[in-house]
Amino acid sequence: MQGKQRQRSIQPRAVVNAEIPTIRILVVDDHPLIRSLICRLLEAESDFKIAGEATTGAEAIVKTKELQPDVIVIDIGLPDIDGLQVTNVIAGLAPCSKVIVMSAFCGDPTRDAFRAGASGYVLKSDCARDLAIAVRTVNSSEPFRRRRHAWVAPQ
Numbered sequence: 581m582q583g584k585q586r587q588r589s590i591q592p593r594a595v596v597n598a599e600i601p602t603i604r605i606l607v608v609d610d611h612p613l614i615r616s617l618i619c620r621l622l623e624a625e626s627d628f629k630i631a632g633e634a635t636t637g638a639e640a641i642v643k644t645k646e647l648q649p650d651v652i653v654i655d656i657g658l659p660d661i662d663g664l665q666v667t668n669v670i671a672g673l674a675p676c677s678k679v680i681v682m683s684a685f686c687g688d689p690t691r692d693a694f695r696a697g698a699s700g701y702v703l704k705s706d707c708a709r710d711l712a713i714a715v716r717t718v719n720s721s722e723p724f725r726r727r728r729h730a731w732v733a734p735q
Contacts, residue, residue, distance in 0.1 A: 607632075657683070663683075
């Protein structure tokens with residue numbers, strides 16, 4: 581049976597996992613309207629899932645332990661515990677969770693946020709433009725901050 585070749589049927593390979601990994605996010609802000617807007621902004625991204633919400637620093641710490649989110653977006657000004665102190669606690673409590681600090685101010689708070697253990701810093705006025713990028717950046721273990729609120733470490 582020389583000359584005759586056996587024909588093989590070619591079948592497409594099954595795709596094992598075509599889904600993009602979901603980034604689980606905890607949103608912490610004491611203002612319900614701001615928190616709701618941040619959640620809606622993040623939920624618009626197909627690879628983001630809001631794992632939970634918190635209104636105080638103490639609640640953020642408890643929810644971080646409970647939920648183990650990939651990323652925590654936290655307001656710097658919380659009513660009970662300063663957002664930077666919460667960031668410091670979370671850095672020790674859940675080192676795999678990345679923290680993005682949000683604030684209305686640039687300058688010193690940026691430096692203080694990174695010293696407290698934050699992986700990212702976003703101005704509230706820039707959330708619509710920067711927050712999704714910041715979440716993906718810190719989730720990939722890279723720091724995020726825009727040049728206009730970057731700081732230079734003293735030598």
